[in-house]
Amino acid sequence: MGRSLFGEEHEIFRDSFKKFLAKEVTPFIEKWEEDGIVPREMWNRLGDNGFLCPWLDEKYGGSGAGFEYSAIIIEELAYIGSHGLIAGLHSDIIVPYIYSFGNEEQKMKWLPGCATGDIVTAIAMTEPGTGSDLAAIRTTAVKDGDSYVINGPKTFISNGIHCDLVIVVAKTDPHADPPFKGISLICVESGTPGFQKGRRLNKMGFHSQDTAEMNFEDCRVPASNLLGKEGQGFYYLMQKLQAERLVVCIMGQAMAEAMLDMTIKYCRERTVFGKPISSFQHNTFKIVEMATEIELGRTFLDSLLLDYCEKKDIVKRVSMGKAWISEMANRVAYDCLQLHGGYGYMEEYPICRFARDVRVIPIFAGTTEVMKVIVGRMMGL
Numbered sequence: 001m002g003r004s005l006f007g008e009e010h011e012i013f014r015d016s017f018k019k020f021l022a023k024e025v026t027p028f029i030e031k032w033e034e035d036g037i038v039p040r041e042m043w044n045r046l047g048d049n050g051f052l053c054p055w056l057d058e059k060y061g062g063s064g065a066g067f068e069y070s071a072i073i074i075e076e077l078a079y080i081g082s083h084g085l086i087a088g089l090h091s092d093i094i095v096p097y098i099y100s101f102g103n104e105e106q107k108m109k110w111l112p113g114c115a116t117g118d119i120v121t122a123i124a125m126t127e128p129g130t131g132s133d134l135a136a137i138r139t140t141a142v143k144d145g146d147s148y149v150i151n152g153p154k155t156f157i158s159n160g161i162h163c164d165l166v167i168v169v170a171k172t173d174p175h176a177d178p179p180f181k182g183i184s185l186i187c188v189e190s191g192t193p194g195f196q197k198g199r200r201l202n203k204m205g206f207h208s209q210d211t212a213e214m215n216f217e218d219c220r221v222p223a224s225n226l227l228g229k230e231g232q233g234f235y236y237l238m239q240k241l242q243a244e245r246l247v248v249c250i251m252g253q254a255m256a257e258a259m260l261d262m263t264i265k266y267c268r269e270r271t272v273f274g275k276p277i278s279s280f281q282h283n284t285f286k287i288v289e290m291a292t293e294i295e296l297g298r299t300f301l302d303s304l305l306l307d308y309c310e311k312k313d314i315v316k317r318v319s320m321g322k323a324w325i326s327e328m329a330n331r332v333a334y335d336c337l338q339l340h341g342g343y344g345y346m347e348e349y350p351i352c353r354f355a356r357d358v359r360v361i362p363i364f365a366g367t368t369e370v371m372k373v374i375v376g377r378m379m380g381l
């Protein structure tokens with residue numbers, strides 16, 4: 001399918017990124033999965049080749065490119081099954097907080113390292129006691145002279161081990177009414193006393209993705225590490241969460257496309273009862289149904305991408321997209337694995353890893369149910 005979103009220059013960029021992946025990433029995915037983490041230096045390899053934060057202004061080390069380039073990076077990584085190296089989380093979800101809400105001093109201090117890969121970022125919202133209900137976080141950041149003193153546990157934090165800089169979502173006013181008005185975003189550098197990286201979490205899928213607990217215990221940071229204004233953190237999160245959902249839509253859609261492609265190839269080659277399994281009418285229909293859903297997802301997603309690139313508000317539609325594409329990708333995973341028979345259950349067939357990795361797509365960046373709550377509210381229901 002031709003995609004009006006991308007012109008010739010984008011396709012040249014896509015080709016060069018694919019070459020990079022074929023050499024530097026694909027041969028190592030299995031090893032990283034076994035190790036449970038992608039090596040730290042991969043972030044610098046991405047940065048050295050211009051594949052981190054391509055949208056950043058040149059003065060901060062980027063190339064001032066449009067979001068289309070980010071979309072290419074996210075979808076190609078997801079398509080090859082490198083689900084552990086989630087460049088989009090750093091480049092397109094976390095770094096934009098510093099870019100949009102940081103002051104010039106903060107930007108000059110951190111953004112160039114974010115583009116080279118010298119600084120890997122994380123965002124710590126979720127806590128053991130709360131995930132979907134962000135306003136209920138209990139981590140506090142108490143002002144003490146020229147510092148904030150942060151206390152509280154965080155969990156499920158992507159890039160939790162490798163991160164050099166984490167944006168901590170904390171309550172600077174625990175008594176604010178309503179509670180979301182007391183939330184602020186504070187940057188904490190790795191190595192700050194009181195900031196402990198916890199255990200790397202053992203997950204169902206995304207084995208090579210660095211996901212960890214963190215703890216802040218009397219962690220003192222300069223008050224100048226506050227991003228934007230005190231008490232505005234929740235509003236900043238609401239502004240940026242649409243980009244987070246878009247990134248996850250891109251991942252889910254690319255994973256669905258990859259699963260279907262590998263399944264069609266398998267079904268054409270696998271012969272049972274003397275015929276390729278793709279030729280049994282039930283299987284042909286299954287494949288056609290999946291191809292149709294995937295095409296619908298692609299059409300919708302590309303329309304979201306176009307609107308996002310044109311700076312339109314996509315909150316409602318991207319929440320619909322996150323809910324629908326996530327669930328569609330999981331339906332596709334189930335049926336594609338089934339079409340592989342017993343081989344689908346074997347690690348040497350990539351469908352096995354894709355099917356378990358895709359399970360998290362309807363969970364992180366806001367669950368399917370939370371997406372529906374948001375859309376329902378926006379529909380006045």
Ligand SMILES: Cc1cc2nc3c(=O)[nH]c(=O)nc-3n(C[C@H](O)[C@H](O)[C@H](O)COP(=O)(O)OP(=O)(O)OC[C@H]3O[C@@H](n4cnc5c(N)ncnc54)[C@H](O)[C@@H]3O)c2cc1C
Pocket residue numbers: 122123124125126129130131132133155156157158159203206211360363364365366367368369370373
């Ligand atoms: C691999 C991975 C990486 C992650 N990375 C990060 C990260 O980098 N930073 C970070 O801060 N967090 C991260 N998370 C956390 C993730 O965003 C949360 O897990 C997610 O938001 C859900 O929160 P929860 O797990 O606390 O579930 P809960 O909020 O406890 O929800 C449990 C169930 O209740 C449902 N539910 C909740 N509210 C409603 C409602 N109003 N109506 C109907 N149903 C509802 C949910 O949909 C879900 O099915 C990550 C999670 C995973 C698994």
